[in-house]
Amino acid sequence: MKKKFYLGIALAAFISGTTFMSCKTQSTQQTNTDYKPKAGSPFGDVFDAPCAQYDTDDEFAATGIANGSKNRMDVLQTSALTNAQNVIRQKMQHAYKGAIDDYSNYIGNNRGSDADSKVERAGTQIIDRIVNDTKAVCGPKYTAVDDRGDVTCFVGIRISKKQVAQAIADHVSKDEELKIRFNEQEFRKRMNESFEKFKENK
Numbered sequence: 001m002k003k004k005f006y007l008g009i010a011l012a013a014f015i016s017g018t019t020f021m022s023c024k025t026q027s028t029q030q031t032n033t034d035y036k037p038k039a040g041s042p043f044g045d046v047f048d049a050p051c052a053q054y055d056t057d058d059e060f061a062a063t064g065i066a067n068g069s070k071n072r073m074d075v076l077q078t079s080a081l082t083n084a085q086n087v088i089r090q091k092m093q094h095a096y097k098g099a100i101d102d103y104s105n106y107i108g109n110n111r112g113s114d115a116d117s118k119v120e121r122a123g124t125q126i127i128d129r130i131v132n133d134t135k136a137v138c139g140p141k142y143t144a145v146d147d148r149g150d151v152t153c154f155v156g157i158r159i160s161k162k163q164v165a166q167a168i169a170d171h172v173s174k175d176e177e178l179k180i181r182f183n184e185q186e187f188r189k190r191m192n193e194s195f196e197k198f199k200e201n202k
Contacts, residue, residue: 051156
């Protein structure tokens with residue numbers, strides 16, 4: 001009689017345990033099935049910086065950023081402007097070298113001649129002069145002060161592509177040696193086309 005009693009208890013415990021495990025498994029499977037990862041960017045929230053500027057057919061553009069102490073916001077403004085000027089200078093120089101290459105290919109001239117080098121140097125000087133005179137068209141804008149007492153400054157600038165192309169072509173046309181070696185009308189045309197199609201942010 002005792003054996004049957006203990007056997008009954010053991011059997012009941014086994015059935016109870018099996019039922020519990022089955023329910024738990026079903027519950028876990030149901031939970032896993034219902035789980036859906038959150039949709040969105042794997043990089044989290046993404047947004048444009050204040051004073052974000054983008055190249056167009058008519059203008060080169062850049063946004064300068066500087067970070068530092070809230071007590072030196074004047075310095076940060078200058079640093080952000082300088083940063084933007086350096087960015088836009090690189091764009092303009094890249095577009096200008098493309099214009100020279102395009103013009104040289106058009107007239108069948110091998111790159112590297114004295115005249116080409118002189119034109120490239122002259123264009124770089126004009127670009128530097130124009131960029132250094134650039135003023136902000138947006139900003140300065142500052143973020144809130146963070147836990148370290150720092151802020152971030154944003155400044156946006158824009159420069160007319162036609163202004164740069166015209167200034168370079170005018171300079172070249174005034175040089176007697178280059179005036180002889182270069183077709184001014186074609187040179188202007190190639191520069192305008194090269195500058196217009198340069199859009200780094202597109």
